[in-house]
Amino acid sequence: MSTVTDYNGMKVNSGSTNEAGQLVENQVPEEQPPQFDVRVSTDNMAAYLRIKPAYSGQKITYDDVSAALTQQGITYGICEEQISLFCREGKFYSEMICAKGIRPVDGTDGFLEYFFDRNVEFKPKERDDGTVDFRDLGIVKNVKKDDVLCKITPPQDGTDGTDVFGNVVPFMAGRFPTMPTGSNTVVSEDGLVLTAGVDGCIEHTKSTVSVSEVFYVRGDVDSASGNINAIGSVVVQGDVREGFSVKAGKDISIRGMAEGALIEAEGNISISNGMNGMGKGTLKAGGNIIGKYFENVILISENDIYADILMNCTATAGGSIVLKGRKASLIGGSYQAGQRIVVKNIGAPSYTTTSVSLQSKQLSDVLTVGKDENSVEKLEQKRIQAQNELEAFQKKFTEITAQANLIGHSDSGRENLMMKAALMKKIQLNEAVKAIEANIQKTKETQSQLFDYKIVGSSIIYTGTKIVIGPFTMNINNDYSNTKFHAGPDGIVSAPVLPSDLP
Template sequence: MDKATRKAKDKKDGLEWKMGNLYQKAVDALNRGKTVSEEEFVEKPPAQTQPSQVPPDPQVEQPPIQPVIQSASADPKPPKDEAKSMDGAAFSKHDAQNIPAPEELEEDLSQLKSLQDMDSQQKKPEASVPKLSEEEVFQRNRSTITFNLFFSADKMNAYIRAQNYQKGSDADNRIPTEVIYDLLKGKGVTFGIDHSGIEEYCKGRTFYKDFQAAIGSRPENGQNGTVEYLFSLDMTYAPKERDDGTVDYKELDLIRNVAVGDALCRVHQPTDGVDGMDVFGTLVKAQAGQSVEVNAGKGVELSEDGITYVASISGMVELNKGVLEVKDVYTINGDVGPATGNIRFGGAVVVKGSVLSDYAIYAGGDILINGYVESSILNSSGNIVIKNGISGTKKGLLKADGDVTVRFAEMARIVAGGSFRFDYCINCDVRVREDIIGKGKRASLLGGNYIAGRKIDVNVIGSDLNIPMDAQIIPNWQEVTNLKVKPEERLRENKELAHQFEQDYNALKRKFERIETDVARLARKNSMDTKEEAESKQKKVLVLMRQKAAIREQMSYIDEKREKLKRLSANEESMIVVRKIVHVGVRLTIGNAMMWVNDPTDHQTFINDQGLIEGHGITPGSV
């Protein structure tokens, strides 16, 4: 029940109570034999002590009270159904009907009747409205609802807006789908039509919002060409993390090394894109991607496939201001230390400063140090040149496939595939494939162990302190695994090996000769042999031939070992040249011969003469 209906009902209930109260007053007055005065018709609130004047419960529907009070009659004759009042006065319904009602009462009665009519009207069942058929609904909505078609600026979207449609929950705005299709066709819309959406839209439930009736296919522009770099462009200079979680601050990975033929980058060609179409069926061309070029510098060339750039030299790859290049020399303007970490480079390395303790350089080319080298590691596939020197404190290592050249070396390990050149060398462990050559005012070997494959040529070996040291010529020493540095141990072992090889070889040779004899015997044919005996001889011959081949292979292996031992003792070009003096305490070894220097000797060339070291005097400056 809404607010207005409840208010009307409350007013009607109040008027009914009022009429019932007035009616009771009129009846009481007539029973007393007097005419009701206007004052008595005026509504007075009933006393709370009189139960008869309590208004009826508004929740209980009261029967309508009919207006029966009229003006009093002057007729002296009472009707037959007259009645007497309690005091004996005559009173009848006729008298009650003739009681005059005041204007206020008439107004209240009029309002009460209007409310009662309204109440009865609400209680009457509504007349049923006849339901329209679908065709009638279509016909009605065709004539009332209008539709507007509009488009996006790029003609990729078509929208429909409905107007003059019915509103409300019971509105029926259904329209046939041909209304929408005719509208689209009339405007030339042919592509991207939303057929399922049109079916739903024509049910009329979403006319309050714009409907996207068609959507075009936007063109997909082509992708621009790109360059895929096959090396890291992110130089973070972050230290390397070890497997155990600790960090190595000496490995900063500052250099990106490449070898000849390594792929550096790959070019991806642009694409043409995919054409689109607007809602009118007009083709919309896609924009093709733009090509990209690689600015190749030194050490970079294009491969045969036409899209891959490779390194033409080994070194360090860089992308500097858009130029891709490979440098075969890596230059460090300061020291190698915490700022640079360890250096690993595929080409040559030039250090304008020094190499600090516990740092390393690994180079695919030469290493040039303008300053000093402390207890560090230098490993080069080429040559190593240190303009000052190295103080290794028994930890420094210089290892080169070529030559090693220093001004001085102290307590360092030096290994060279070529020669070692120096001014003076103190307490070092040096092994070179070719020569140990002292150049300079000192040209001295002072303490340590020095092994050359061909020649040692210095001014001084040893010192006045007579500290024991070794100067050795061991041809092809690099071929020996676990080379024994001490000459007496090495010579004794070589002698034992030579003897053992000789015995083993002779034993195999005798066995080989016996097998040859047995084979020759079994190979001879005998007419007295049966078929089975002949086949048995053939099988024995095959077994012996296999044994013979195995023995021959063993003999070849022993021959290789014997030859290697002979090369260690080759003396054709082996010599030790002392241009000034060799001091007491020096042990000289050439091939399989060894000699301790017991007296200071100057200006000598030492050679191996049939297992003995002999010294030959030289004229200063003659060699």
């Protein structure tokens, strides 16, 4: 029989009796476990430990702590060294981190890379020599079809984490940017690249990138806009001021007027109110030039020039110069067209020197046809000679045929060869006559085209006008009324204007 006494946190067996009934003292401790207070952070990424020993000096080991943490389900990121040190130092009433999870590494966001300057603060362009061109502000951002506008770099994956309970904590994926698709743009099959669908200029906002085939200047072309150089068409809603330039890969349309500027287009140029070039303004068009009034301007068009008045200009048109309107006048200056000049008035009552000319390769070819050995007269002589030879041989051919018929089917190889040779000769002479006749017809048709190359003054061509057509020159010493001029075989010929001569 024994009794148990609580002694300073230990339960001690105070005594037992032997067979004689005597009390025998025997101290056998029964160890009481310490109290483990474990606190876990709200995100389960850290565990904190505080230990309350059952009695002073109680020995607590790493294994005791590990068992307690396992009982709590904390199995990952155990801080072994820190726990061991904590147990050795015995600072049990202070709190320590006993387990650490690994936080997930979130994925990085995808991003857009632009292949053009998005800056809207236009600055003067610096030249190679270090000087600054204050008229070149780079306002137009040109792009060709299939050029890359922007590209998406996709989000990068992150890394999963693990909490102190051993659970996987997934990373947060990065955001995929939105492709800024606009008009006339093309998205690649993988959705990562945006390219231009047409030649044009870039227009962009915060959320879209577009390509426009027409660049609009909302006001004047001046120091605020700088020079304009577009791969597509250009529409200027105001004027083009002196000293500035507008260049376009297609058409140029100016709603106002132009001053002493340089305007170049691979297509047409249209100026609503015309241009005062101030002696230096220049228009160059791969198509037509159209305007109301041009003064002191250099005009170069590969096709036609249409206007109401051209005054003191230097104009060259690959096609025609046609003036319409109430005045339709060429006054002073020099004007050259490839085919026609059609106006009401050329020159002025004050005998202002005005030169009009027709020059082109086609005109030269027409004037060359029928000259010397290829003239209609020479060809007619050749045709008569060839016809006479044919008629003379025809008589001989008849005699050969008759002789062959008399011989009949007799075995004469010589006569057969003669018959074949005569027949071949007759065919050759016939072909020669036909070829000369065809050449005569072609020459006449070509020469008739000279009437298409003409200078028409449906009202008055004033004294002082100089007319040049191909190699021929004619100075007007008297006023002509309702007269057209074209080249003849030996010089310039005049004739009355017919309705068919007017556009």
